[in-house]
Amino acid sequence: MNITTLIGAAGIALLSTTAAVSAQECNAAGTVGTAGSAAAGGTSASSVGTAGVCQTDGGTTSSIGSGGSAATTDGKAMSKTHVNDNGDKLKAQTKAQAVDQGTFSKSRTKTSADDDSLQSTTRTMSHVPGQKPVKSTTENKIILPQQ
Numbered sequence: 001m002n003i004t005t006l007i008g009a010a011g012i013a014l015l016s017t018t019a020a021v022s023a024q025e026c027n028a029a030g031t032v033g034t035a036g037s038a039a040a041g042g043t044s045a046s047s048v049g050t051a052g053v054c055q056t057d058g059g060t061t062s063s064i065g066s067g068g069s070a071a072t073t074d075g076k077a078m079s080k081t082h083v084n085d086n087g088d089k090l091k092a093q094t095k096a097q098a099v100d101q102g103t104f105s106k107s108r109t110k111t112s113a114d115d116d117s118l119q120s121t122t123r124t125m126s127h128v129p130g131q132k133p134v135k136s137t138t139e140n141k142i143i144l145p146q147q
Contacts, residue, residue: 032141060115
């Protein structure tokens with residue numbers, strides 16, 4: 001075993017231990033996430049979102065993350081992510097889209113976390129002119145117990 005592998009294994013063990021201790025301190029905790037990708041012709045788009053929450057006697061701690069990517073051989077591609085924290089609720093939205101003439105792929109993920117629930121939804125769609133569009137929706141929601 002080389003030194004890099006040994007350091008990596010030790011780091012994973014340390015992270016696992018730390019995560020277990022933190023989880024024991026939560027009165028209620030949860031994580032949620034969704035992801036999706038679409039591809040058609042020379043286009044592709046993907047997005048992902050995840051959120052977590054830990055309720056303790058001292059309050060609630062939340063985290064959120066989201067991202068995406070898009071690619072095309074000859075057309076235009078864009079990806080954007082927006083995260084909003086209004087104090088009581090975290091929200092994130094990622095949109096990714098690739099277009100090559102009439103062919104396109106797109107993916108959108110919306111994720112939110114508040115004191116009561118976690119939710120994430122991903123919708124994807126791809127289309128080639130003259131063919132039926134291909135669509136998909138993935139949803140995940142967790143309602144947390146009342147303190």
